[in-house]
Amino acid sequence: MRDALGSVGSVLVLGGASEIGVAIASLLAAPRSATVVLAGRHGDSLAEAAATLERAGAGRVETVRFDAADVASHDEVIDSAARTAGGDLDVIVVAFGVLGDQQADEAGGDGAVRVATVNYVGAVSAGLAAARQLRRQGHGCIVALSSVAGERVRRANFIYGSSKAGMDGFFQGLSDSLAGSGASVLIVRPGFVRGRMTRGMKPAPLSTTPEAVAEATVKALRGRSAVVWVPKPLRVVMAVMRHLPREAWRRIPS
Amino acid sequence: MLSGWGRTSPSSARLRTPSKSADVEHLVREAGERGLIARGLGRSYGDAAQNGGGDVVDMTSCDRIVDIDLQAGTVTVEAGVSLDWLMRALVPLGFWPAVSPGTRYVTVGGAIGSDVHGKGHHRDGTFGSHVLSMDVYAPGPGHLTLTPDGTPEEFWATTGGMGLTGIVERATLEMLPVETASVRVDSQRTADLDSTMAVMSERDAHYRYSVAWIDCLARGASLGRSIVEFGEHATLGDLPARERSPDRALRFGPSRQVAAPPWVPSGLLNRWSVAAFNEMWYRKAPARSSGHVVAASSFFHPLDAVDGWNRIYGKRGFLQYQFVLPYAQGDVLRAVIEKLVNARAASFLAVLKRFGPANPAPLSFPREGWTLALDLPVSFAGLDGQLDELDEMIASAGGRVYLAKDSRLRPDLLEAMYPRLGEWRQIRERLDPQGVMRSDLMRRLPALAGHATKRPTARTPGFPLQSEDT
Numbered sequence: 001m002r003d004a005l006g007s008v009g010s011v012l013v014l015g016g017a018s019e020i021g022v023a024i025a026s027l028l029a030a031p032r033s034a035t036v037v038l039a040g041r042h043g044d045s046l047a048e049a050a051a052t053l054e055r056a057g058a059g060r061v062e063t064v065r066f067d068a069a070d071v072a073s074h075d076e077v078i079d080s081a082a083r084t085a086g087g088d089l090d091v092i093v094v095a096f097g098v099l100g101d102q103q104a105d106e107a108g109g110d111g112a113v114r115v116a117t118v119n120y121v122g123a124v125s126a127g128l129a130a131a132r133q134l135r136r137q138g139h140g141c142i143v144a145l146s147s148v149a150g151e152r153v154r155r156a157n158f159i160y161g162s163s164k165a166g167m168d169g170f171f172q173g174l175s176d177s178l179a180g181s182g183a184s185v186l187i188v189r190p191g192f193v194r195g196r197m198t199r200g201m202k203p204a205p206l207s208t209t210p211e212a213v214a215e216a217t218v219k220a221l222r223g224r225s226a227v228v229w230v231p232k233p234l235r236v237v238m239a240v241m242r243h244l245p246r247e248a249w250r251r252i253p254s
Numbered sequence: 255m256l257s258g259w260g261r262t263s264p265s266s267a268r269l270r271t272p273s274k275s276a277d278v279e280h281l282v283r284e285a286g287e288r289g290l291i292a293r294g295l296g297r298s299y300g301d302a303a304q305n306g307g308g309d310v311v312d313m314t315s316c317d318r319i320v321d322i323d324l325q326a327g328t329v330t331v332e333a334g335v336s337l338d339w340l341m342r343a344l345v346p347l348g349f350w351p352a353v354s355p356g357t358r359y360v361t362v363g364g365a366i367g368s369d370v371h372g373k374g375h376h377r378d379g380t381f382g383s384h385v386l387s388m389d390v391y392a393p394g395p396g397h398l399t400l401t402p403d404g405t406p407e408e409f410w411a412t413t414g415g416m417g418l419t420g421i422v423e424r425a426t427l428e429m430l431p432v433e434t435a436s437v438r439v440d441s442q443r444t445a446d447l448d449s450t451m452a453v454m455s456e457r458d459a460h461y462r463y464s465v466a467w468i469d470c471l472a473r474g475a476s477l478g479r480s481i482v483e484f485g486e487h488a489t490l491g492d493l494p495a496r497e498r499s500p501d502r503a504l505r506f507g508p509s510r511q512v513a514a515p516p517w518v519p520s521g522l523l524n525r526w527s528v529a530a531f532n533e534m535w536y537r538k539a540p541a542r543s544s545g546h547v548v549a550a551s552s553f554f555h556p557l558d559a560v561d562g563w564n565r566i567y568g569k570r571g572f573l574q575y576q577f578v579l580p581y582a583q584g585d586v587l588r589a590v591i592e593k594l595v596n597a598r599a600a601s602f603l604a605v606l607k608r609f610g611p612a613n614p615a616p617l618s619f620p621r622e623g624w625t626l627a628l629d630l631p632v633s634f635a636g637l638d639g640q641l642d643e644l645d646e647m648i649a650s651a652g653g654r655v656y657l658a659k660d661s662r663l664r665p666d667l668l669e670a671m672y673p674r675l676g677e678w679r680q681i682r683e684r685l686d687p688q689g690v691m692r693s694d695l696m697r698r699l700p701a702l703a704g705h706a707t708k709r710p711t712a713r714t715p716g717f718p719l720q721s722e723d724t
Contacts, residue, residue: 004262004661138306139265182266
């Protein structure tokens with residue numbers, strides 16, 4: 001149960017090795033030594049994330065196996081995460097996602113479908129499973145890590161961008177569907193995040209870090225916001241970008 | 255969606271409404287795996303009467319006054335009867351509840367579950383100390399009639415048990431005979447904390463009721479400046495001659511409530527607006543006055559005049575921090591007040607009071623010592639960390655916070671604050687072996703159910719965040 005000042009007893013991170021997911025869980029769990037459940041595919045990277053969390057001051061850290069693309073298993077994963085946490089899940093962070101390789105994926109192979117499957121189909125399935133759990137509890141919050149890339153999809157990364165546009169739209173609708181259930185959704189829209197996922201790429205203007213995204217997310221959770229942009233000015237920038245003529249938008253460099 | 259009076263941490267539950275107290279058994283049997291909890295008028299500040307995903311039994315429909323014994327001065331009521339209704343019925347007959355908390359809008363069941371206290375605790379003890387018997391439905395043994403002599407363990411575990419031992423169906427209460435519906439008030443203005451504490455310690459033994467209203471924004475040399483009020487039920491002789499007929503003297507008619515506006519901007523109460531209010535309020539009080547006769551409702555329940563006053567803190571809500579410290583820990587009391595004042599978390603007045611001895615209830619809040627209560631808006635940045643530190647100071651000084659007001663206690667400190675928690679859990683085990691009675695409070699403080707909570711290690715740098723509402 002989240003308390004009056006936003007402290008939590010438990011956090012589940014779907015995509016448990018995600019840098020942003022771990023940063024959010026650290027900030028939430030540290031002050032009161034809350035329980036964290038990390039759900040992900042690779043045992044090694046989960047163990048590493050667990051060690052980071054323990055250093056940050058989390059109480060009990062557990063791991064469960066979770067594959068975003070294996071949609072049939074999602075209900076069972078959420079169930080077992082709740083059992084592992086020993087009660088309710090106060091916050092569920094949907095942090096998994098893959099970037100893909102735009103050029104290679106356009107050229108062929110199953111890369112593009114994989115991006116769409118993990119980022120969109122996986123989010124729909126896991127998001128609904130999470131929502132069912134929170135409805136049963138009568139409280140709790142889903143934090144959905146979206147991206148500005150989905151706000152207006154760009155030529156340079158439209159495979160990834162469209163998958164984020166889809167998942168962002170899905171969570172907006174899910175948020176409305178949960179009104180009155182005690183459960184809620186917070187959509188986080190970071191800009192370019194300098195981290196493992198973007199290593200070797202040239203940072204876009206208004207870039208940010210996993211820690212900054214985590215701080216903004218925790219603050220938004222306390223304020224009961226529905227959407228948070230990181231950094232904040234992106235909201236205005238994107239409002240303008242949305243209305244650029246197509247000819248100009250198409251030429252925005254990657 | 256249900257929340258407490260502080261309007262924080264709402265959760266969704268299935269609301270069940272018994273049409274008479276006999277239906278309670280049926281509702282308890284029908285409860286699902288997330289259990290159930292009874293709810294009265296929702297005046298607990300936190301999550302004591304919430305049960306996310308489970309059942310919440312709205313007891314306000316069970317509001318019959320069953321029997322009044324004028325000779326013995328006792329009344330038997332269903333648990334959903336409010337003190338407001340009880341007073342409207344009984345004051346004209348010359349009786350006042352033996353204990354009246356700061357609001358009339360609580361039910362008798364809720365007053366027992368939280369073992370509430372009032373301005374008379376130093377003399378009269380808690381609400382539970384004036385319950386002669388109660389009918390309780392407990393999930394394990396079923397219907398029980400509990401009395402302090404016949405079934406002391408079950409009686410005192412239910413008193414202050416936050417609804418977690420079963421559902422109170424009816425109770426028989428002792429009443430206090432009064433000649434009038436007025437209170438004779440003596441008051442004294444004090445310049446700082448030392449004189450506030452000295453005045454209370456010297457004078458409160460001479461009065462049935464006493465309380466100090468501390469200006470929580472006064473700092474430095476005027477830290478702890480207060481208006482201390484003492485009260486006695488007025489006798490007929492205290493009233494002007496034309497008011498002495500029984501129907502006039504015992505008229506209990508608090509006027510209809512004024513409603514607070516439905517929506518208020520979150521920043522309305524800020525450091526400056528509250529400081530201005532407190533300054534005016536302090537200045538207008540006389541240095542010392544005595545024999546001032548006022549309506550009992552304005553002395554006991556000043557905030558009841560505004561319906562929904564909890565809305566003035568805006569949509570994010572507020573919390574009330576109330577704790578008690580043993581008399582020997584006056585220095586800690588000063589340190590805690592200093593910390594709160596220096597944090598500049600805007601708060602109107604804080605209420606300071608001296609408690610008398612504790613009763614036998616293992617989870618009852620009052621114990622001998624100083625109790626302080628103050629309201630804090632939750633939007634105040636860094637409040638969580640500061641209150642966690644205060645919790646630690648209070649726990650290690652042998653004090654505790656009040657569960658009926660709590661919405662954010664550091665879970666690992668519950669057992670230190672309530673050392674008889676284990677004893678209470680054992681009695682609860684008999685009354686509710688399956689753990690059917692459950693609430694959000696219990697989920698937030700797992701030690702109530704017997705689950706250990708880890709003590710936090712060092713706080714991470716950069717947390718809490720610096721500015722939230724800018």
